[in-house]
Amino acid sequence: MQIALAPMEGLVDEILRDVLTRVGGIDWCVTEFIRVTERVLPVSTYQKLAPELFSAARTAAGTPLRVQFLGSDPQCLADNAAFACGLGAPVIDLNFGCPAKTVNKSRGGAVLLKEPELLHAIVREVRRTVPAGIPVTAKMRLGFEHKDHALECAEALAEGGASQLVVHARTKVEGYKPPAHWEWVARVQEAVRVPVFANGEVWTLDDWRRCREISGVDDIMLGRGLVARPDLARQIAAARAGQAVVEMDWAALQPLLADFWQQARRKMSPRYAPGRLKQWLAMLTRSYPEAFALFNLLRRENDCNRIDVLLGIDAAGDHQPAAGFRRMG
Template identity: 60%
Template sequence: MRIILAPMEGVVDYTMRELLTAVGGIDQCVTEFIRVSDRLLPPAVFRRLAPELGQQGITQAGTVVLLQLLGSDPQVVAENAARAVELGAPGIDLNFGCPAKTVNKSRGGAILLDEPELVGDIVAAVRRSVPSEIPVSAKMRLGYRDKSRALENAHAIESAGAQSLAVHARTKEEGYKPPAHWEWIARIREAVSVPVVANGEVWTPGDFERCRVISGCDDIMIGRGLVANPFLALAIKGQPLSMDDAWGAALVLLERFHRQVMENLSVRHVHGRLKQWVQMLGWHFPQARNLFVSLRTERDPERLLTLLAEAHKRHVAVYGESSLFKERFEARIA
């Protein structure tokens, strides 16, 4: 059983991958997609979106990070895949699932699921372009408007030489609205011989177990669930934290995250990244919703840092510092 951190554009970047894998329980990551259209991208583009290339393709915690490409020209995608491997990518993942309108309008992501033959051509070109020992995987949705070509796309990806296939259990039109159709993942898993990874609507250990039972998949990819609860992978693997301990640990993660973002982004963008994560944490932690109220109108990065420190101090005063946090996480995320 593996838990894979899903790619989420504008959310699960290098900093987020570093922190979430340091917490533990995550077995593999996939980068945000690198968009390729009509040319071979310079190395700087790859290194900017995937700094792990300079770390032997792993996070500081030792978690492997596959590099994801998105594009519709088989030859151009293949050339960029070869360059990514030359730069140190331990594996290539191909995006056939992005539902963003701007991406789909430029013939990328989920729109390609209307052209299974092209999907297969892209996978085959990439497979030929990289050494045989480099894994090539793909991520797809169940379709663009409907699910009528789900099995055809899965077969095209398998036949073209992909080593594994992650399936987000919704169409592009269904977006992220519940439910996720895990039974369709089971149909795909039964129709192909490559390993299939289930993705969609896993927020709790209970969701994880139901997804595994219905889909029949041993491996699960989680995106929003892990961003909302950075300790979900540990809970799934039998190492749960209490809600109070988890929130105390989340406050420390937020401070580390904010400091890193302050180093990497211009001042005018820093507050947005912090607030984005606090809002997403609010999907799991009620305390995050109250914290967001205190942060909402503040834009100064240093003042935001002070507000985070004050929130952590208040939490420790009431609940104490989590011994589990100090034992498992503190040294790894320092």
């Protein structure tokens, strides 16, 4: 069984990858998609979106990183994939699942599920171009407007050379609205001879158990559920191994949240760093009542120094639960 952290654009950057993989339970993670259009991208693109490549392609916790590309030109994608491999990418992943309208309008992501032949051509060309020892994998949805060609698309990807498939169990039109159609993951796994990962609507340990029962697959990719419950992968790994499941409480999460904030401050301008913290806090409110209280406390706060005080971070950068944290017990 493998548990992967999903590549969520604008959310799971190197900071959140670092924090979440330190919690444990994650076998590998993926970059936000790297958009490819008509040229080989420079090293600076990878320094921004995949800085782990320059640290043996692993997060600080040692979790392997895959590089994901998005585009529609087989040769251009292949050339960029080969370049990334030269920088140390251990696995190349291809995005055929992004539902964003701006991405789909530029012929990227889930819209390509309308063209199974192109899916096959892209994977085949990337597989042909990158070194034989580097796997090529793919992520897909069940279709664009409907699921009629889901199996055809999965077969096209596998036959083109994808060694693993991640199936987000909804169409593009369905977006992120419940439910996820885990029964279709089972159908995809029956149709291809490569490992299939289930993805979508796994927020809790019980969700994972139902997903495994319905989909029939052990491998899983966690997205929003893991961001909202940072120890979800660790819980699943423990349950799968027959070990006791110990949930992370708010006290254990506090230093991770403080570290996330400090990294965001170093990476981003003071204008944008507070929004990054609030983005994660808003998602944590699904699992932690204390996060809701802290989010409300910080909702209108944009002064970084004031946020330091509320998070209990002193001038030396040390963290002691204080102020806003103490108010939430």
